[in-house]
Amino acid sequence: MTIYLDHAATAPINEVAIDAITKAMRNLGNASSVHNHGRAIRKDVEDARHALSELVGASASEVIFTGSGTEANNLAIKGFYWKAIAANPKRKVIVTSAFEHHAILDPIQWLVEHESAEQVLVPINHSGFIDLDFLKDLIANRGSEIALISVMHSNNELGTLQPIAEVVKLAGQIPVHTDAVQSFGKVDFDFAKLDLTAATISAHKVGGPLGIAALILKRGLDLVPILHGGGQEREIRSGTLNAPAIIGFSAAAIYALENRTLNFTKVRKLRDYFISELKKAVPDCTINSISDPALPGIVNVTFPGTENDAMLLLLDSEGISCSAGSACSAGVPRPSHVLVAMGLTEEQADASLRISIGVTNTQSEIDQVISVLPSVIQRARKALDVSRLA
Amino acid sequence: MKLIAAMSGGVDSAVAAARAVDAGHEVIGVHLALSSNPQKYRSGARGCCTIEDSHDARRAADVIGIPFYIWDMAQEFHEGVVENFLAEYAGGRTPNPCLRCNEKIKFAAVLDRAKNLGFDGVITGHYAQMQETELGRMMFRAVDPGKDQSYVLAVLNTDQLAGAHFPLGDTVKDDVRIEAKKRGLYVANKPDSHDICFVPSGDNAGWLRDRLGSETGSIVDESGNKLGEHNGAYTYTIGQRRGLGLTVPASGGEPRYVLKIEPKTNTVVVGNHEALAVNAIVGDRAIWCGPVPESDTKYRGFAQVRAHGSPLACTYSHDGIEISVSLDEPLFGLAAGQGLVIYDGDRVVGSATVSRTE
Numbered sequence: 004m005t006i007y008l009d010h011a012a013t014a015p016i017n018e019v020a021i022d023a024i025t026k027a028m029r030n031l032g033n034a035s036s037v038h039n040h041g042r043a044i045r046k047d048v049e050d051a052r053h054a055l056s057e058l059v060g061a062s063a064s065e066v067i068f069t070g071s072g073t074e075a076n077n078l079a080i081k082g083f084y085w086k087a088i089a090a091n092p093k094r095k096v097i098v099t100s101a102f103e104h105h106a107i108l109d110p111i112q113w114l115v116e117h118e119s120a121e122q123v124l125v126p127i128n129h130s131g132f133i134d135l136d137f138l139k140d141l142i143a144n145r146g147s148e149i150a151l152i153s154v155m156h157s158n159n160e161l162g163t164l165q166p167i168a169e170v171v172k173l174a175g176q177i178p179v180h181t182d183a184v185q186s187f188g189k190v191d192f193d194f195a196k197l198d199l200t201a202a203t204i205s206a207h208k209v210g211g212p213l214g215i216a217a218l219i220l221k222r223g224l225d226l227v228p229i230l231h232g233g234g235q236e237r238e239i240r241s242g243t244l245n246a247p248a249i250i251g252f253s254a255a256a257i258y259a260l261e262n263r264t265l266n267f268t269k270v271r272k273l274r275d276y277f278i279s280e281l282k283k284a285v286p287d288c289t290i291n292s293i294s295d296p297a298l299p300g301i302v303n304v305t306f307p308g309t310e311n312d313a314m315l316l317l318l319d320s321e322g323i324s325c326s327a328g329s330a331c332s333a334g335v336p337r338p339s340h341v342l343v344a345m346g347l348t349e350e351q352a353d354a355s356l357r358i359s360i361g362v363t364n365t366q367s368e369i370d371q372v373i374s375v376l377p378s379v380i381q382r383a384r385k386a387l388d389v390s391r392l393a
Numbered sequence: 394m395k396l397i398a399a400m401s402g403g404v405d406s407a408v409a410a411a412r413a414v415d416a417g418h419e420v421i422g423v424h425l426a427l428s429s430n431p432q433k434y435r436s437g438a439r440g441c442c443t444i445e446d447s448h449d450a451r452r453a454a455d456v457i458g459i460p461f462y463i464w465d466m467a468q469e470f471h472e473g474v475v476e477n478f479l480a481e482y483a484g485g486r487t488p489n490p491c492l493r494c495n496e497k498i499k500f501a502a503v504l505d506r507a508k509n510l511g512f513d514g515v516i517t518g519h520y521a522q523m524q525e526t527e528l529g530r531m532m533f534r535a536v537d538p539g540k541d542q543s544y545v546l547a548v549l550n551t552d553q554l555a556g557a558h559f560p561l562g563d564t565v566k567d568d569v570r571i572e573a574k575k576r577g578l579y580v581a582n583k584p585d586s587h588d589i590c591f592v593p594s595g596d597n598a599g600w601l602r603d604r605l606g607s608e609t610g611s612i613v614d615e616s617g618n619k620l621g622e623h624n625g626a627y628t629y630t631i632g633q634r635r636g637l638g639l640t641v642p643a644s645g646g647e648p649r650y651v652l653k654i655e656p657k658t659n660t661v662v663v664g665n666h667e668a669l670a671v672n673a674i675v676g677d678r679a680i681w682c683g684p685v686p687e688s689d690t691k692y693r694g695f696a697q698v699r700a701h702g703s704p705l706a707c708t709y710s711h712d713g714i715e716i717s718v719s720l721d722e723p724l725f726g727l728a729a730g731q732g733l734v735i736y737d738g739d740r741v742v743g744s745a746t747v748s749r750t751e
Contacts (some may be wrong), residue, residue, distance in 0.1 A: 313510055316421070316462055386509035 005322040006368045010300060010361030011159050011185060012326055016255070017210035023254035024212060027247035034244040035235055044246050051253035058260050059204060059219055060193030067218045067236045068249055072184045072205035073106040074229075075218035078240065079180040079201045080110040080153060082226030084120055087150030087178075089227075094150040096121045098141065100133045100165070101344035103155055107182055108340075111153075125154065127344040130294040131163035139173050149177050156183035156192060156202070160328040160341040160357050161292045162301030164190060171198050184208050184216070188259035189267065189298055194219050206248065211255030215248035266362045270299035273360050273369060277302055280373045285380055291342060291355065300360035303328070305347070309354045309383040317379040323372055328357045395419045396558060397507040398516040399499055400453060400461070402446030404573045404580045405518025405561055407453035411576055412560040413516045414457055420516065422454035422461040425503065427470040427590070449580050456577055466502055473497035475591055482601055482627040485656035486730025489545070489700070490589055492744075496548035496680075504556050514556035521546050521741075522562035523554070530554055531683040534739040537565040544700050547734040547744035550680050598628035610659030612637065615652065615668065626654050629661050632669055632726020639663070650726070670723040674698070676716045676733040676745025686742065688713050695736040696720065698727055698747065709735055716745040 007015070027047060032040030034048045049063065056063040069075040080097065087094040097111050101124040114120035123141060126134045133154060142149065152174050157164045164186065171179050178200035186192045188209030194202055201224075205216035218240075220226065225239065232241030259266070278290055285306060292303040306314065311327035318325060328339040338352035347355070358372075398410035400422045413420045424447045447463060454461035474493045481488035504515045520535035521543040532554060535541040549557060561569055573581035592600045607624040614620055621639045623629065633651040643649055643665070650669055653662040674696065686692055688711055695704035696718045706721040716733065727750050735742040 312462065312464070313506075316460070316510065319460055320421070382509070382511060386506055 008325040008358045011359035013207045019258045020251040020255035024247045024251035027250040051250045055253045060195045072216040075203040076106040077110045083151040085227035096148045098123045098152040100125045102341040131161040153180040156181045156186040162298035164296040206252035209259040211252040267299045277369045302358040305355045313383040325358045394513040400450040402449035409518040409560045411457045424450040424463045426465045469502045485654040487728035488730045491545045500553040516558040519559045521559045528684045532741040535562045540566045612661045615664045631728035669725040671727045671750040673751040674718040677748045679745045681743040682741045697734045
């Protein structure tokens with residue numbers, strides 16, 4: 004018996020997506036070929052693109068498929084930076100939030116280290132939202148130097164929805180990108196209504212397959228590409244189109260959007276139940292994810308006197324999968340930069356877990372987790388106490 | 394039992410973990426992040442450690458079918474092993490960091506954490522044998538004399554040994570590789586590691602010089618006559634003959650060896666081979682790997698002073714703090730700081746750290 008509570012990492016693939024992908028994989032052809040095989044595939048790919056664009060509030064030509072959300076974010080950050088400095092070498096500043104995903108922070112850091120970009124981080128308040136006054140002052144003082152503003156639509160560890168409409172208003176002519184991988188399919192997200200310049204969405208967070216994502220990029224804009232080759236996606240992204248994955252992405256997104264309100268209500272109810280039971284079971288815990296507006300299913304909680312890697316091991320041995328928020332590829336948990344950015348100490352961040360609930364979870368699963376948590380926390384506390392004494 | 398398998402990413406620890414699973418234990422794999430090694434571990438913005446070894450360990454755990462985690466022991470390793478290594482060299486002694494790592498990290502920090510998380514002990518791929526006897530749990534040499542690692546494990550006290558499991562002690566290395574291949578472990582042909590893990594270049598002297606500086610000092614003979622200069626006394630080893638760079642020949646033309654390193658005066662003393670002879674050894678920090686021998690009583694046994702050194706017939710005794718050894722035949726070249734391990738036949742009796750020789 005296992006319980007999956009890590010939906011922000013990846014969500015279960017939907018049956019409609021599996022069916023669509025399976026069917027598409029039997030079809031032969033490269034969507035870029037002009038012959039009848041190619042045309043048939045292209046028709047399916049473009050239908051999928053069209054459907055997806057409507058769901059995201061964009062036009063079909065604004066959807067640029069990539070191999071991952073990370074790739075789409077890299078394309079946005081580097082592409083806009085290179086475009087900006089080519090037009091005006093003084094536009095070297097990239098503005099982002101202090102609690103972005105590493106797929107935003109690391110490409111910016113790379114540009115800082117290798118191409119003399121300057122990074123400015125917008126601080127986060129104790130409720131988990133960006134400081135708009137800081138951004139306003141920054142734009143007023145240094146607007147002409149800013150190449151790009153990139154602020155996530157919702158935070159992956161806290162779930163808080165960021166005031167993107169206000170960011171766009173403040174930005175004026177400065178391009179604004181948002182990483183919307185956690186939001187798309189779960190909460191209202193409309194590219195055109197928000198008047199964004201670019202946005203990232205990803206299939207596997209909405210019940211689609213891994214390995215397919217998209218950069219939504221305003222019509223008529225060119226970006227300096229990262230991948231050069233056949234120029235399949237508006238000459239901005241090259242690589243043979245992954246037709247089955249694109250078709251699966253679209254099918255999953257349609258399903259997610261059709262059920263969005265229902266799913267939001269169901270997941271939010273489970274989350275609220277989990278939090279109320281958690282407070283009873285472990286009274287001295289602190290919930291870090293209490294602010295609204297927020298995604299429906301994220302619970303970020305600090306258990307004082309523990310270390311999250313011990314808790315993850317113990318929960319895993321009970322068959323419960325959740326996360327410490329920010330684990331690198333080597334699997335060493337570091338203090339979450341998200342929690343530190345919102346004002347927690349490293350020690351508190353180290354003692355925090357992210358539980359992300361999805362639509363497939365049930366109340367009885369939540370009950371089972373609650374039933375083992377007190378003993379897990381007790382043991383994790385003992386382990387830390389002893390290592391401190393040693 | 395519930396056991397933590399310390400998995401380095403090598404073939405030995407992978408097979409050890411697999412054997413423990415076969416024996417019916419509940420096993421969880423753990424790779425230790427000891428990130429003081431910038432060549433081996435990435436030190437990026439997240440301070441993560443990764444690359445091939447941790448991936449090899451994770452892959453092995455996946456093939457065996459056990460959970461796998463990385464434990465960040467970088468701070469413990471730096472404080473307990475690396476700093477000690479530097480301090481020992483700075484004090485003119487020659488430490489063995491592998492002994493220290495077993496004593497302070499693998500069978501201390503890791504074993505303690507394992508126990509507090511509800512585990513019964515730690516499995517490693519070391520080559521040594523444990524046996525339950527009437528007098529308690531005892532450690533013996535591995536059956537493969539070329540791989541025997543009982544020397545570097547002789548720093549474990551009885552409590553630590555109670556939680557230590559070495560499933561490979563009864564097997565020769567070649568058979569472990571064959572078994573790894575049969576089990577589908579992709580590390581079957583991975584070469585053994587030899588160097589000090591935190592000195593990736595293998596250039597011990599250069600690594601020490603970078604950290605302890607290279608202050609010029611004198612090379613003198615036993616009467617104190619200056620024969621030459623060096624730049625860092627700690628880069629020399631007792632018994633070292635080559636690389637002294639002396640231009641003044643010995644009176645009899647015989648080769649000269651490093652006899653002594655004096656850190657306070659930054660002086661290296663050299664002399665002839667006979668002057669290296671050691672007939673008696675005294676070691677402090679005595680640790681017993683089983684029943685404690687009667688104090689102030691003479692026992693016959695064997696002393697070993699290097700990881701792959703020969704066992705030397707001896708008579709030994711202890712006074713509760715120090716172990717004193719009288720060798721049957723002289724040993725040539727022994728430095729303070731080296732591990733002194735006492736054997737009774739193949740059984741490990743205990744160990745001490747060499748403090749003085751005669």
